[in-house]
Amino acid sequence: MNLLKSIKDGQIPPRIKKLALCEQIEESELADKILSGHIVVPANNCRKNTILPVGIGAGLSTKINANIGTSTDINELDLELEKLKVATDAGADTIMDLSTGGHISKIRQQILKQCNVPLGTVPIYQVTVLAKQTTGSLIGYTKEDIFKVITEQAKEGVDFITVHCGVNRQTLQALIEQKRVMDVVSRGASFTIGWMIENDAENPLFNDFEQLLEIAKLYDVTLSLGDGMRPGCLADATDRPQIEELSVLGQLVKQAQEYGVQVMVEGPGHVPLNQIEANVKLQKSLCHNAPFYVLGPLVTDIAPGYDHITSAIGGALAASYGADYLCYVTPKEHLGLPGVQDVQDGVIASKIAAHAADIVKQVPGAWHKDKEMAKARKDLNWQKQIELSIDPKTTKKAYLDKKPAEEDACTMCGQYCAMKLVSDYLGDKITCH
Amino acid sequence: MNLLKSIKDGQIPPRIKKLALCEQIEESELADKILSGHIVVPANNCRKNTILPVGIGAGLSTKINANIGTSTDINELDLELEKLKVATDAGADTIMDLSTGGHISKIRQQILKQCNVPLGTVPIYQVTVLAKQTTGSLIGYTKEDIFKVITEQAKEGVDFITVHCGVNRQTLQALIEQKRVMDVVSRGASFTIGWMIENDAENPLFNDFEQLLEIAKLYDVTLSLGDGMRPGCLADATDRPQIEELSVLGQLVKQAQEYGVQVMVEGPGHVPLNQIEANVKLQKSLCHNAPFYVLGPLVTDIAPGYDHITSAIGGALAASYGADYLCYVTPKEHLGLPGVQDVQDGVIASKIAAHAADIVKQVPGAWHKDKEMAKARKDLNWQKQIELSIDPKTTKKAYLDKKPAEEDACTMCGQYCAMKLVSDYLGDKITCH
Numbered sequence: 001m002n003l004l005k006s007i008k009d010g011q012i013p014p015r016i017k018k019l020a021l022c023e024q025i026e027e028s029e030l031a032d033k034i035l036s037g038h039i040v041v042p043a044n045n046c047r048k049n050t051i052l053p054v055g056i057g058a059g060l061s062t063k064i065n066a067n068i069g070t071s072t073d074i075n076e077l078d079l080e081l082e083k084l085k086v087a088t089d090a091g092a093d094t095i096m097d098l099s100t101g102g103h104i105s106k107i108r109q110q111i112l113k114q115c116n117v118p119l120g121t122v123p124i125y126q127v128t129v130l131a132k133q134t135t136g137s138l139i140g141y142t143k144e145d146i147f148k149v150i151t152e153q154a155k156e157g158v159d160f161i162t163v164h165c166g167v168n169r170q171t172l173q174a175l176i177e178q179k180r181v182m183d184v185v186s187r188g189a190s191f192t193i194g195w196m197i198e199n200d201a202e203n204p205l206f207n208d209f210e211q212l213l214e215i216a217k218l219y220d221v222t223l224s225l226g227d228g229m230r231p232g233c234l235a236d237a238t239d240r241p242q243i244e245e246l247s248v249l250g251q252l253v254k255q256a257q258e259y260g261v262q263v264m265v266e267g268p269g270h271v272p273l274n275q276i277e278a279n280v281k282l283q284k285s286l287c288h289n290a291p292f293y294v295l296g297p298l299v300t301d302i303a304p305g306y307d308h309i310t311s312a313i314g315g316a317l318a319a320s321y322g323a324d325y326l327c328y329v330t331p332k333e334h335l336g337l338p339g340v341q342d343v344q345d346g347v348i349a350s351k352i353a354a355h356a357a358d359i360v361k362q363v364p365g366a367w368h369k370d371k372e373m374a375k376a377r378k379d380l381n382w383q384k385q386i387e388l389s390i391d392p393k394t395t396k397k398a399y400l401d402k403k404p405a406e407e408d409a410c411t412m413c414g415q416y417c418a419m420k421l422v423s424d425y426l427g428d429k430i431t432c433h
Numbered sequence: 434m435n436l437l438k439s440i441k442d443g444q445i446p447p448r449i450k451k452l453a454l455c456e457q458i459e460e461s462e463l464a465d466k467i468l469s470g471h472i473v474v475p476a477n478n479c480r481k482n483t484i485l486p487v488g489i490g491a492g493l494s495t496k497i498n499a500n501i502g503t504s505t506d507i508n509e510l511d512l513e514l515e516k517l518k519v520a521t522d523a524g525a526d527t528i529m530d531l532s533t534g535g536h537i538s539k540i541r542q543q544i545l546k547q548c549n550v551p552l553g554t555v556p557i558y559q560v561t562v563l564a565k566q567t568t569g570s571l572i573g574y575t576k577e578d579i580f581k582v583i584t585e586q587a588k589e590g591v592d593f594i595t596v597h598c599g600v601n602r603q604t605l606q607a608l609i610e611q612k613r614v615m616d617v618v619s620r621g622a623s624f625t626i627g628w629m630i631e632n633d634a635e636n637p638l639f640n641d642f643e644q645l646l647e648i649a650k651l652y653d654v655t656l657s658l659g660d661g662m663r664p665g666c667l668a669d670a671t672d673r674p675q676i677e678e679l680s681v682l683g684q685l686v687k688q689a690q691e692y693g694v695q696v697m698v699e700g701p702g703h704v705p706l707n708q709i710e711a712n713v714k715l716q717k718s719l720c721h722n723a724p725f726y727v728l729g730p731l732v733t734d735i736a737p738g739y740d741h742i743t744s745a746i747g748g749a750l751a752a753s754y755g756a757d758y759l760c761y762v763t764p765k766e767h768l769g770l771p772g773v774q775d776v777q778d779g780v781i782a783s784k785i786a787a788h789a790a791d792i793v794k795q796v797p798g799a800w801h802k803d804k805e806m807a808k809a810r811k812d813l814n815w816q817k818q819i820e821l822s823i824d825p826k827t828t829k830k831a832y833l834d835k836k837p838a839e840e841d842a843c844t845m846c847g848q849y850c851a852m853k854l855v856s857d858y859l860g861d862k863i864t865c866h
Contacts, residue, residue, distance in 0.1 A: 072847030073837050100849050128849065138854065176859070181807045183855050190851035194858045233807030234792065234800070273753045274793040299749060299789035301803040301810075304818065305827035309785050312742050313749045316732060320706045334810065334818075335828065336835040336844035352742055356732040359667065360707040367667070370734040374614045374666030377734075377767065385737065385767075394738035395768065402769040405506050411769035414505030416533050416561065418623035421571065422616050425627045426609070 001045045002220045004260045007031050016041065019053040023060050024364035033058055037257040038289045040160075040264050042094070042118040042222035047157035054093050054118050056264060057291040061363045062319040062354035065120070065293070065327045066092035066347050068111070074337045075101035077110055083343045088117055090347040090391070092328070096120040096162075100129055109156060118159035120224060123150045124188045139194040143204040147211055154219035161221055162266065164188040165252050166245040167228035168206040172196065175229060175241040182232035185269075189228025209252060213259045222262040224293055225249045230269035233301045237271045238279060250286035257288065264291040264325065267318075271297035276314060280321040293325040294318045298333075307333040308342075308349035315350060319357030326350050348391050355390065378419060380408040434478045435653045437693045440464050449474065452486040456493050457797035466491055470690040471722045473593075473697050475527070475551040475655035480590035487526050487551050489697060490724040494796045495752040495787035498553070498726070498760045499525035499780050500771075501544070507770045508534035510543055516776045521550055523780040523824070525761070527593075529553040533562055542589060551592035553657060556583045557621045572627040576637040580644055587652035594654055595699065597621040598685050599678040600661040601639040605629065608662060608674040615665035618702075622661025642685060646692045655695040657726060658682045663702035666734045670704045671712060683719035690721065697724040697758065700751075704730035709747060713754040726758040727751045731766075740766040741782035748783060752790030759783050781824050788823065811852060813841040 006013055012031050019041065020027040033039040039057030056063050066087035068080050084095060094117050099107045104126055112119055127149045131141035150161065167189045175183065175193075184190050192203050205212060216223050229245040231237040249265050256263035265287045271279055276297060283292045297314035298307055311329035319326060330338035330346035338346065358366035369388060376384035382399055389395040402411045409417045439446055445464050452474065453460040466472040472490030489496050499520035501513050517528060527550050532540045537559055545552055560582045564574035583594065600622045608616065608626075617623050625636050638645060649656050662678040664670040682698050689696040698720045704712055709730060716725045730747035731740055744762035752759060763771040763779035771779065791799035802821060809817035815832060822828035835844045842850045 071844055072849070073844040074835070101847065125849070132848070138849065181804060182811045182852075183859065185851050187846060187849055187851045187854075190854040191849075194854050197858045233810070234803045235807055272793050273749060273789055300785060300792060300823075301806040302788065302821055303781075303785050303823045305822065305824055305831050306781060306785060309742055309745050309782055310789065313746050313786065313789055316706060316746045317750065332831060332845070334843075335831040336837070338845075348736075348739060349742055352733060352736050352739060353746065355735065356706055356743065356746055359733060360705050370667045371614060373734040374668055377666070378615045388735055389738065390733075390736045391738055398738050398765060398768040402507070404769070410767075411504055411506040412765070412771075413620060414533065415565070416505070416558070416571070416620055416624075418618050418620045419615075421620075421623040421627050425630045426616065 002217060002260065003041060003043070004035065004262065007035050015043070015053040019055050023055060025059060030055065037253070037263065038291070040222050040262040040291055042120070042160040042262065043220065044154065044157045044159045045220040046155055047159065049113065049116065051115070051159070052117050056293070056325045058289065058324070060324070061358050061366070062323070062361070063093040063325045064091070064347065064350040064354050065094045065096055065325065066343060067096045067098050067327065068343065069097045069099035070101035070104070070107060071337045072101045077102070077107055079340070080107060080111065081114060082340055084111055084115060086340050086343050087347050088115070090344050091351050092117065092347050094118045094120060096122070098122060098125060100125050104129055108153070112157055120160040120162065121153055121158050122162040122188055122226070123153050124164065124191055126153070128191050139191055139198055141195070143208070146204055147215065150212065151215055154215055154221050159222060160224050162188065162224045162226040163205050163212060164192050164226040164228040165203070165205040165209055165212070166225060166248040167192045168203050168248060169196070171229055171241055171245045171248060174244045178239055178241050180239065180241070181235045184228065185232030186226065186228040186230055188226050192228060209255060210259070213256055213261050216261045217259060222264065223256055225252060225263060225265045227266045227268060230267070230295065231271065233270050234272050237268065238275045242268065243282070246283060246286050250288065253287045253290045264293050267292055267294040267323070268297050269295055270301060271299065271314060273299050273314070273317065276317045277321045280318055280323050284322055291324040292322065293327065294323045295327045296329055298329065304334045305331055307331065308346045312349040312353040315353035316356040319354055320360050326354055351390055380419060435650060435693065436474060436476070437468065437695065440468055448476070448486040452488050456488060458492060463488065470686070470696065471724070473655050473695040473724055475553070475593040475695065476653065477587065477590045477592045478653040479588055480592065482546065482549065484548070484592070485550050489726070489758045491722065491757070493757070494791050494799070495756070495794070496526040496758045497524070497780065497783040497787050498527045498529055498758065499776060500529045500531050500760065501776065502530045502532035503534035503537070503540060504770045505534045510535070510540055512773070513540060513544065514547060515773055517544055517548055519773050519776050520780050521548070523777050524784050525550065525780050527551045527553060529555070531555060531558060533558050537562055541586070545590055553593040553595065554586055554591050555595040555621055555659070556586050557597065557624055559586070561624050572624060572631055574628070576641070579637055580648065583645065584648055587648050587654050592655060593657050595621065595657045595659040596638050596645060597625050597659040597661040598636070598638040598642055598645070599658060599681040600625045601636050601681060602629070604662055604674055604678045604681060607677045611672055611674050613672065613674070614668045617661065618665030619659065619661040619663055621659050625661060642688060646689055646694050649694045650692060655697065656689055658685060658696065658698045660699045660701060663700070663728065664704065666703050667705050670701060671708045675701065676715070679716060680719050683721065686720045686723045697726050700725055700727040700756070701730050702728055703734060704732065704747060706732050706747070706750065709750045710754045713751055713756050717755055724757040725755065726760065727756045728760045729762055731762065737767045738764055740764065741779050745782040745786040748786035749789045752787055753793050759787055784823055813852060
């Protein structure tokens with residue numbers, strides 16, 4: 001079963017009908033947008049457990065992804081499973097397992113089992129981990145190894161994969177000529193570049209793109225075309241290597257869409273506030289309106305420890321201009337592997353960014369939540385405010401921690417509550433509800 | 434001594450020369466912009482201790498303010514002094530004392546003594562606290578009481594005051610007709626409206642604006658024209674009461690500037706992402722380019738506990754469009770009086786927003802910091818990264834908490850560090866430094 005084929009054959013699967021209902025969009029409109037490639041619904045047809053249908057793209061609510069996974073330094077399956085639970089409980093729409101430490105196949109299989117949302121991976125990580133184990137070199141792998149790992153992960157049920165197909169001889173040349181401050185910060189791209197130079201060969205994921213499409217189509221794996229040339233600092237943003245890669249990705253998007261494979265495109269990274277709109281519009285234009293999955297963007301480089309905030313600023317802006325999918329960034333970004341609390345903080349910050357954008361994207365239902373919260377505040381109805389919060393637990397704790405003397409007020413204003421005072425003098429005369 | 438008079442007389446005081454140096458702007462340009470009212474430098478001529486010169490307005494770095502102060506529920510001088518220290522240590526450019534609990538004159542005098550940056554207040558709070566004590570009613574005060582308190586605070590050395598002069602019969606009528614979801618959320622405005630209705634009289638701060646100007650000029654107090662009609666939720670943003678008040682404030686700005694009083698204008702509040710630009714441009718246009726001091730803006734209503742993030746999003750955007758001064762919002766906003774950690778978190782979030790905007794405003798030196806950080810990252814120079822951080826303590830702690838096995842890498846990537854790998858294969862060939 002392949003989603004695009006089903007829809008082409010006039011079959012709208014039940015999960016797509018369910019999705020249309022959740023997103024308050026017409027079934028036929030959703031189906032049309034999936035067919036045209038403006039929306040993807042990642043779901044591997046080998047997935048053993050049922051996952052929530054998640055749609056990413058034009059007209060839908062902005063989605064957020066949380067990265068989890070081991071590293072060579074910190075490698076505990078239970079910790080990753082805890083992060084998985086915290087992330088999905090907090091509202092992550094998808095999870096990516098980026099494990100590079102321990103037995104990563106086993107870790108992924110356990111995560112897949114417990115993950116009830118679409119799961120993504122970056123297969124080149126496993127390729128390099130295996131190469132390191134067998135040859136001692138991160139890039140001691142062959143072209144066949146790449147496709148073998150991708151096939152293995154597809155068979156296991158991985159729903160979407162990041163593939164750095166745009167790192168090719170052309171964009172590598174642009175990179176070399178550019179003289180960037182930070183050259184390459186994408187791990188997948190760094191492996192690929194190392195391999196290309198060592199083997200004096202073109203990137204197999206670019207050169208043999210059709211082989212990738214075959215696997216993706218067979219297992220209904222959604223491709224997420226990685227932005228290996230993404231800027232790692234503001235100074236490198238929106239430069240030639242980045243934009244040439246985006247143009248290459250645009251051509252691959254078209255090829256994938258024509259082949260019948262769902263595809264989205266990844267984007268930066270570190271971008272000054274005033275370049276975000278251009279980045280989004282360029283992606284939409286060059287990439288045939290494929291969904292845009294941004295990693296941040298971070299609007300300053302100088303706030304390690306707070307990059308969930310710098311990326312919430314950039315993410316809100318990007319999504320408001322049309323980005324469809326935000327990869328969360330945790331407070332530990334640039335500092336180390338995130339812990340459980342970091343995952344929670346990262347998801348909430350991303351959800352705030354996504355929601356702030358959904359309000360101005362006029363996503364059905366988004367405005368309504370804010371208006372209900374406003375009414376609950378006006379009514380000094382704390383129970384309702386807690387329920388309507390993006391993170392009810394935190395709201396409840398913060399409120400109860402400092403229970404005010406006057407039960408309906410709060411400890412900030414106490415007796416000097418504007419809401420109460422104005423109601424006393426103007427009563428219901430001035431409010432609309 | 435009055436700053437505007439000195440400059441008019443051809444005298445540029447030493448603190449203005451120092452400020453020009455800090456801001457990397459020509460002395461004469463700074464003086465011109467102060468004269469034209471596009472920049473204010475709040476500093477009361479009765480201030481007993483020396484304060485850092487802080488300029489707010491066009492062409493300068495975006496400034497941030499931290500609110501501290503007691504409430505009826507939580508009233509400890511030491512706690513407020515600790516917040517003062519934490520806020521200024523973290524980089525707050527100004528402080529506002531919003532105390533409403535305890536002996537607020539004494540509290541203010543202690544804060545003034547220890548505060549080495551401009552200090553602002555909202556005198557109407559003291560007026561209502563006194564009224565409550567003497568008459569039992571928050572609004573049991575007279576017109577004379579208002580000017581008495583303002584004079585008292587001016588004599589003590591308060592550098593700038595928020596005065597809700599734009600809450601008048603015209604804007605109150607607009608408010609009543611508007612049928613807002615949340616009517617008024619400004620405490621100052623709520624007192625004023627209560628008083629106006631109870632006394633069937635015009636707001637003295639509007640009606641007798643010249644009396645206010647006299648005091649302000651005498652003590653060189655900068656006026657911050659409060660936005661009493663600011664929206665308290667997205668649904669009320671950019672509506673008629675808000676914009677009519679802004680128009681009234683624009684007229685008062687002109688009057689103040691002509692009188693020789695430094696003046697700035699406060700702005701919202703809760704504003705959807707896509708209305709922020711219009712709000713900033715409208716303020717600049719209606720208010721004769723007086724500095725714009727925004728309270729947020731918060732881009733969603735549903736994230737209590739995280740409103741430092743929602744306001745960092747709005748603040749970054751507002752400042753990038755030309756807002757000059759951001760009032761911090763802490764995670765406790767809408768929930769209670771902020772604690773010490775909340776103050777720290779609020780200041781840092783605001784500083785991130787201000788800096789992200791300064792980069793695109795092309796404030797001298799702003800870009801440089803990010804580029805230095807990028808180089809430090811490329812060089813895997815952790816000591817330098819810590820030093821360059823917006824909050825070095827947090828960066829250091831996060832890094833040391835999870836010291837990686839390979840000293841130059843981090844626990845996220847471990848052996849799979851893109852930076853190291855690319856350097857191995859491409860060496861210095863591709864980086865610019």
